[in-house]
Amino acid sequence: MRKIPSYELYGEASTARPPWHDAFNFEWIPERSRPNDWNIPAHRHDALLQFLYIRSGQGHVIIESEKTPFNPPCLVILPAQVVHGFAFSPEIDGLVVTAAQRALESIAKSVSSTLVAVLQRPAVIPVSGPSASDETLMPLFHMLENEFRRGAAGYTAAGMSLLMALFVQAARLIDHANVPVAALAARRSLQIRRFRELIAQHFREHRPVEFYADALDVTPPQLGRICREELGSSPTALINDHLIREAQRDLVYSGMTVKQIAHSLGFEDSAYFSRYFRKQTGATPREFQSSAHRDLALGTP
The missing domain is CATH 2.60.120.280 (Regulatory protein AraC)
Incomplete structure (x- = not known):
């Protein structure tokens, strides 16, 4: 199984606190x-x-x-x-x-x-x-x-x-x-950031929107309004986007099989994962993987 490398600087392994951490x-x-x-x-x-x-x-x-x-x-x-x-x-x-x-x-x-x-x-x-x-x-x-x-x-x-x-x-x-960049108010920016952090921590658990709203001390409708007004997306769409992005990363870079990726992302049934992936992206996991490898042509200018 091959994971995406994480570095402080490329080629330099992460340490607890590099000497220029605050610089x-x-x-x-x-x-x-x-x-x-x-x-x-x-x-x-x-x-x-x-x-x-x-x-x-x-x-x-x-x-x-x-x-x-x-x-x-x-x-x-x-x-x-x-x-x-x-x-x-x-x-x-x-x-x-x-x-x-x-x-x-x-x-x-x-x-x-x-x-x-x-x-x-x-x-x-x-x-x-x-x-x-x-x-x-x-x-x-x-x-x-x-x-x-x-x-x-x-x-x-x-x-x-x-x-x-x-x-x-x-x-x-x-x-x-004319590159669109949303100007987020300080309070809502903090809420959105915390929501994204929670998604990153729990997306493999397939938690409902209510779980995230409770963690943010807001109601589900309030969380929905914040996401729609600030990002133009629903909370569910953000959760799905994160899950799909992780799936795409693994399909392109990890070397794992579709079944292994499905299980690592919290899907007990790889067939259901494939249907979910296709619903979100319009392609099956294998179709996306083949297309991405062909289009990226990794390692060539």
């Missing part, structure tokens, strides 16, 4: 991708967000079970726990910043709920239009690199402040590109 990491993309033959296989970071600026070159990013070619210049936002991977051409020019998701969100909440929403959604954002350009982004990244390399007193505060400035630029680019 950030800066590196140029070739530093890590060149030793890995320009391919970073699918993995995830449990507590870390990654923010890439790709200036030139070719390749693609895998986000969950989708492969997206990038068209430089562009920004790529990968929140914590999102499965992702890369294939780069040797001519790639760009950088990646890694920082603690919750620390960034805590700072963003004091500034703008819009920024919190930007931090919570994976996105590939074109750098175009009047809001940002290489001339506006690179000075911020150079200052960020300088803070990281020097490690002088207060570098964490300076780095996080620079990251907030960069996410403001990302929000402006999202607006320019």
Whole structure:
């Protein structure tokens, strides 16, 4: 059985508390991708967000079970726990910043709920239009690199402040590109986040909506209204989406059989799991698996 790797940084095993847990990491993309033959296989970071600026070159990013070619210049936002991977051409020019998701969100909440929403959604954002350009982004990244390399007193505060400035630029680019990002009110954002955390903890138990509402100290109708107004989905749809996403991850990456995946996700009957999966996605598990493996062509730019 093969599980999706979880790293602090790609190729570095997670530890209880890495030395830069409350800070950030800066590196140029070739530093890590060149030793890995320009391919970073699918993995995830449990507590870390990654923010890439790709200036030139070719390749693609895998986000969950989708492969997206990038068209430089562009920004790529990968929140914590999102499965992702890369294939780069040797001519790639760009950088990646890694920082603690919750620390960034805590700072963003004091500034703008819009920024919190930007931090919570994976996105590939074109750098175009009047809001940002290489001339506006690179000075911020150079200052960020300088803070990281020097490690002088207060570098964490300076780095996080620079990251907030960069996410403001990302929000402006999202607006320019008409990429939808919901601005969540602080209280509801916290409720939605807690709901998602509960789903992640209990989705294999196939709990009803009432269970989650009780845990959040709201009524089922209140939870339904919060989800519909803030996310445009019902609580049941969010639970199903999480379960299906986990099933898709396992089908693409785990190497387990459909029967093994069904049992690992709390289904006693693999035939019922297949019917459920098809109802939610329009394809059987095996059809999805074959299509995803063919479309992703893992390991090729």
